[in-house]
Amino acid sequence: MIKKESVYKIGKIGKPHGVDGEVSFHFDDDIFDRVDADYLILEIDGILVPFFLDEYRFKNDETALVRFADIDSQERARELTGCDVYFPREHVDTDADQLSWAAIVGFKVVDDRSGAVVGEIESVDDSTINTLFCLLTTDGNELLIPASDEFIVEVDAESHTITMDLPEGLTEL
Structure with missing residues (x-):
């Protein structure tokens, strides 16, 4: 089980984008791109659940379009709308000069x-x-x-x- 102390919030899932399971991801920290993350953690009904990234592309400096593994329809993507997104602290560089807010x-x-x-x-x-x-x-x-x-x-x-x-x-x- 993933504990809240072992992660930190980096953004929120927005609306589905298209019909094949892609979602918009509004982020405050682009750490997922800087450390080559395999997964992001979403809070679903109070439980932290890892979702593996198939692909993502940046729409602008604050939004990325993300496709998660096994999320392959607009209906499945809609279930993620509004979920907070977290990143595991263990994958963050411990160099104090590189830490984000x-x-x-x-x-x-x-x-x-x-x-x-x-x-x-x-x-x-x-x-x-x-x-x-x-x-x-x-x-x-x-x-x-x-x-x-x-x-x-x-x-x-x-x-x-x-x-x-x-x-x-x-x-x-």
Whole structure:
């Protein structure tokens, strides 16, 4: 059984494309192309299921047209519409300089001064010029922290932690 901790979300399946089982795949991270993936993981009714790729082609920078093995009709493809798509963390290069924003969702943020875990990254907001980590703190609150290089001390991809030198008082906001 595939566990949620071993994968990270990279996109969502859109509508079927044509009649032979091809679907549109709206992605946030093109890791599936960069590491030559054999399969993607779809969440179906709360269960993570691997689907092997037959072929794909890019429609634009955010959408690919994908054909999965054994999905050979528009009806079968329609069943996948709206499914979240995940990628296995084990296939991701652990070089911190190569990690995408999507790959660090689920990482713990550690305060460099105290060594305490501030929270877990739930999402990354890169819709503005100032990218933000959206954290769920250890006491259950939401907190926004600037994802600035000047605050990031170390990224440890193997232990899924980011150590940050946070400005005093930022975690009390």
